[in-house]
Amino acid sequence: MIEVHELRKRYGDRLAVDGLSFTVRPGQVTGFLGPNGAGKSTTLRMIVGLDHPTGGTATVNGRRYRDHPDPLRQAGALLEARSVHRGRTARSHLLALAQTHGIGRRRVDEVLALVGLDTAAGRRAGGFSLGMGQRLGIAAALLGDPAVVILDEPVNGLDPDGVLWVRTLLQDLAAEGRTVLVSSHLMSEMALTAEHLVIIGRGRLLADTTVAELIDRVAVGTVLVRSPRAGELRDALCAAGAAVTTTEAGVLQVARADATVIGELAARQGIPLYELTPRRASLEEAYMDLTKEAVEYR
Numbered sequence: 001m002i003e004v005h006e007l008r009k010r011y012g013d014r015l016a017v018d019g020l021s022f023t024v025r026p027g028q029v030t031g032f033l034g035p036n037g038a039g040k041s042t043t044l045r046m047i048v049g050l051d052h053p054t055g056g057t058a059t060v061n062g063r064r065y066r067d068h069p070d071p072l073r074q075a076g077a078l079l080e081a082r083s084v085h086r087g088r089t090a091r092s093h094l095l096a097l098a099q100t101h102g103i104g105r106r107r108v109d110e111v112l113a114l115v116g117l118d119t120a121a122g123r124r125a126g127g128f129s130l131g132m133g134q135r136l137g138i139a140a141a142l143l144g145d146p147a148v149v150i151l152d153e154p155v156n157g158l159d160p161d162g163v164l165w166v167r168t169l170l171q172d173l174a175a176e177g178r179t180v181l182v183s184s185h186l187m188s189e190m191a192l193t194a195e196h197l198v199i200i201g202r203g204r205l206l207a208d209t210t211v212a213e214l215i216d217r218v219a220v221g222t223v224l225v226r227s228p229r230a231g232e233l234r235d236a237l238c239a240a241g242a243a244v245t246t247t248e249a250g251v252l253q254v255a256r257a258d259a260t261v262i263g264e265l266a267a268r269q270g271i272p273l274y275e276l277t278p279r280r281a282s283l284e285e286a287y288m289d290l291t292k293e294a295v296e297y298r
Helices: 040-047 090-099 105-114 130-142 160-175 187-193 211-216 230-239 259-269 283-291
Strands: 002-011 014-024 029-033 055-060 075-078 148-152 179-183 196-201 204-210 222-226 243-248 251-255 275-278
Touching: 002 040, 014 040, 014 055, 014 179, 014 196, 014 204, 029 040, 029 160, 029 187, 040 055, 040 148, 040 179, 075 130, 090 105, 090 130, 105 130, 130 148, 130 160, 148 160, 160 179, 160 187, 187 283, 196 211, 196 283, 204 211, 204 283, 211 283, 222 230, 222 259, 230 243, 230 251, 230 259, 259 275
Parallel strands: 029 179, 029 196, 075 148, 148 179
Antiparallel strands: 002 014, 002 055, 196 204, 222 251, 222 275, 243 251
16 A cells, blocks of 8 residues: 655755645555646655655555565556666566565566566667567566556557556556556546546645546536437527537537437427437546646646
8 A cells, every 4th residue: 555645845946746645555556647747756756765755754555665674575666667777688687676685587587478578588678669668667666576566657658559468467466456556648548447546736636536436527518419310409409509519410419408408309309319328528538627727837
């Protein structure tokens, strides 16, 4: 478990993280979201002890990360995929990390196979593509078989197969009872991967909620209607004060009238309906609505 309480970080006169509190629980994938400059990377660095908080606390499994005698077994993190000596091979990089915790070569080979780099284990990291560098960073995060996994933009540079692999990996790790925290700017991927969301803006907490609850907060205000007599229905709806657009034959997007009003009007006119669906917001729309006042760089 990750627990952040009243966390603060100041750089000169700039407060990058401002009284941030949240808990990341095991057994689910938690997405860590926010606009550029929101303080996400700073928060992650404080969780794993790379930055010292100005105030507040961040603990991993009940202790500050640096106070654990075996930190790699407690939490594995990918914060910067390129933080590896370019002259080292993938295997030698992981072996160097493993030796700090008494982790054997067998585990190194296991994680190389897990991330799909077993055939590239002898290649120097300096020649890796961005996607291969991401896979090596994930392998390092998983090396200690940790209870907590923290990944910053893990699908950056991956092809569609790689993105699907990361999504499945994260969900499998959570299903094993691990605590999984993932930072990403890809809302479509977060919608498919995460169950819970922690969203920050300008260093402050904006939301600590499930994906479904966040989406339900946003009223899209349109209804999708399908009918074989869409033209007649459009005219009747417009006469009643609705705003109607047509995207294709037989399909209407209706605003300023809810599903009940549309259904009752169609029934009075004897117009059959094939579909009557209030449109639900996407995660991207819900996120943009929540963070619109917290965007630092427009």
